Amino acid sequence: MASIRVFNSLTGEREEFKPKEPGKVSMYVCGPTVYDLSHIGHARSAVSFDAIQKYFRYRGYDVRYARNYTDVDDKIIKRAATEGTSSEVVAEKYIKAFDEDMAALGVGLPDLRPKATESIGKIIEVTGSLIKKGFAYEMGGDVYYSVRKKADYGKLSGKNIDELESGARVEVDERKKDPLDFALWKASKPGEPSWESPWGKGRPGWHIECSAMVLEWLGDTIDIHGGGKDLIFPHHENEIAQSEAATGKTPYARYWLHNGFVNIEKEKMSKSLGNILNIRDALKDHTAEAIRLFLLSSHYRSPIDYTAESLREAESAVERYYKTLQRAAAEYPTILEAQPCLSCVEDRLHDAFKPMDDDFNTAEVIGNLFKEITRMNKAMDEARSKGEKKGVWEELSNSLAVIREASKFLGVFNRTPEEYYKDRSSRVEMELSAQEIERLIAERNEARKRKDFARADAIRKELSEKGVELEDTPKGTTWSVRG
């Protein structure tokens, strides 16, 4: 079996993926800080790594995948204050919302979903050992990591300490020995969530929690660490520093994978622009499947632009697939239920999925799936014009096999046409009931039989104005709701 190549942010190159233990993959991806609804950027990260994780499994790896919830943080505390409630309540509320959004997008549950607050013991332990080893120091109840204690600080982001400091954008904190030193442990103010520690009551800093959760659940060296590109500095840089200092083992993560950003109509999503797109708002306008297809239609490291146009295109692409399925089922009953023959398409599967082995190129795989869709339609067209169905069933079955295998890791094209159209119909406020539509279709077909095409066209027009589109097929008239 061909090996998988991954782009490693640490080296800036594509490398052959060699896990620490053959056949096994340990993987950690930074999850959300749960102080608000998650946005389309979280969706991209989650969907990208979901596909990656599923592909490893598809390829037979034994995967242990963790994605955390940061449930103790300044923003959560602030939010709790404005809502007049506790951090715990805020965190729980948005963890639930995040989980719902992920489920809607078909993101599988990671094997482990640790919360920062559940690893406080480990955080204190790691912090303590960093002090003991001289990498961290205590200052009035705070504990800081000393970035100058390890020579290789900056190796992930390609920065060096002196240049960072000349940037002078780092706030100066008198308690720190060096402006770049970061908090491992923060003394808590009254009313804030806090835990007893050797340095008094306090709470963990941001970076240490991920290190602690990784060390606690996955070990000293993991295979893959993922997250958004923006986390490279300082978050992941700091994670590497503190983890490698604490364990004395290098590397902390063998491969670092970072996904690109989502822009909205060519602009960066930001609070100040007020263009943060929540996942649930996106789901109001588009099907989850179209959103997922859109996210996977570009390489995970490239920036992508979320626009009304690009989503409409994704929606059309999804519809093209289900229309083809619907047609296949109409012309070749039971084709969708039949067991496909995987051994018949071994070579095609290999060719179609090969791009995944080169840094998870989902975009190219999707392109290959559309070739299969064209192939299905072509076979059915030829059979119809020749009046000879011989061989078509196998042709359809083989293409379906390829698409369905891909859907195991892409997470799209995995529904029946009925489910798809039902979902689309339910998204539109229907002025007409299904029964009413069926009645009008029957009336129109009567008119067509009488060759009363004026009446027939009037009914088509009437339905169209209400968002219902008709299609006359050899098997009768079908209708769908315009998305």
Place this chain on the structure above:
RNA sequence: GGCGGCGUACCCAAGUGGCAAGGGAGCAGUCUGCAAAACUGCCAUCCAGCGGUUCGAAUCCGCUCGCCGCCUCCA
């Protein structure tokens, strides 16, 4: 100022040394009472520009122009 990325047709987007995937739009045709869908054909002699390396480059190197990200919480 420092670090990094990107620039492929009307739009989106693969391609990472051997004669430019795929989706959308458009045009023409087949089919259809009409329409839609589907299918067929057309749609980048060229991959921001200029040099260089090479038998051969969109793909490697250099320079120029343009866009973007990070350096501060951030997926």
